[in-house]
């Protein structure tokens with residue numbers, strides 16, 4: 001079947017994965033991917049971990065290299081920004097003034113580091129952490145710095161803090177909320193992370209926020225709401241994501257902090273899909289639509305949209321999964337823990353080896369946070385959704401494999 005052109009806006013992980021999935025599933029027509037960054041589509045997780053530490057070369061992060069794109073007949077237009085979508089004419093306009101027609105359009109525009117007033121990154125002493133260019137800038141500045149100020153106690157701020165401590169820098173981390181990762185973690189896990197970073201020498205300032213961050217004496221100076229003044233050689237601002245849904249909004253698509261889609265990524269325009277961090281998609285595990293900013297969702301949504309575009313069956317939703325690496329801690333989250341529910345403690349999560357297990361009202365496993373316990377995640381993947389009822393005392397016993405901590409019919 002000859003197909004009309006598929007245009008993908010956004011050359012990040014989701015955009016690159018969608019282009020590859022379309023070809024893998026048999027798309028025969030032209031595919032053009034337009035990306036603002038000059039680099040080919042790549043994965044971001046290592047930017048705050050291995051790449052900052054110089055352990056992971058950039059080449060290992062590439063999702064869709066220029067060579068593979070050429071081989072797969074995927075046209076890459078890198079260093080190019082789409083400035084407008086004309087839904088009636090089915091065209092997109094680029095900042096180079098080109099107008100490209102589309103039969104199907106995929107929006108994979110992700111987001112950019114949230115900017116706070118008075119805390120603008122300058123790429124010299126003050127950095128955001130979203131792109132490979134940001135990470136390379138941070139790494140180069142870290143190499144000639146002795147101290148780092150991290151603004152934001154979410155995943156990225158904590159990973160940057162851990163990487164900087166491992167590189168020998170003095171690190172101060174300022175978080176406006178009362179605890180670390182307060183939006184996504186229960187207090188017990190926030191406390192474990194706070195303890196870990198404090199033991200590793202990070203000066204944690206919780207419940208305080210910078211009101212200004214300015215270059216000073218070859219470094220930076222931060223004035224906090226409490227009146228404290230902090231000085232460091234450099235700063236990284238990691239205070240969340242501003243979703244890049246402006247194009248979609250200007251084109252009249254339904255948006256609400258993200259582009260609204262169905263589970264296959266369809267927007268309210270049948271010719272337009274949205275995937276990855278920019279998409280607000282219904283999740284059965286949550287019972288509502290959400291933007292789950294993760295490596296897993298970028299891949300799954302790319303796959304789902306590619307299949308839907310090619311009229312292939314779309315697989316049912318997978319349990320959301322996320323990981324973070326800080327020092328020697330590997331933390332994984334499977335499912336969406338309900339903070340109002342008391343979890344089962346398995347092993348010793350407080351000392352960095354064990355899991356917290358969440359059961360639904362029918363006593364079935366629905367979410368896990370595992371600290372250096374990847375086997376619990378592997379087994380939980382096989383249990384969640386099976387309908388098996390958990391035997392609480394056995395689930396709490398780390399000597400019992402999680403898969404055996406269930407009531408089975410005699």
Ligand SMILES: Cc1cc2nc3c(=O)[nH]c(=O)nc-3n(C[C@H](O)[C@H](O)[C@H](O)COP(=O)(O)OP(=O)(O)OC[C@H]3O[C@@H](n4cnc5c(N)ncnc54)[C@H](O)[C@@H]3O)c2cc1C
Pocket residue numbers: 009010011012013014015034035036037043044045046047048080081082083108109110111129130131156244247275276277278292293294295296298321322323324325
């Ligand atoms: C430092 C860091 C560490 C992370 N670590 C983890 C982790 O450990 N585990 C995990 O699960 N997830 C992690 N994530 C999250 C994960 O990387 C993201 O969920 C994923 O990158 C989302 O991919 P995306 O393609 O939707 O968006 P993005 O990767 O943001 O890509 C969007 C692309 O679109 C481009 N673009 C935007 N607007 C336009 C336009 N108008 N025209 C052309 N191009 C445009 C942007 O420049 C960008 O290149 C991390 C993210 C970061 C930044």
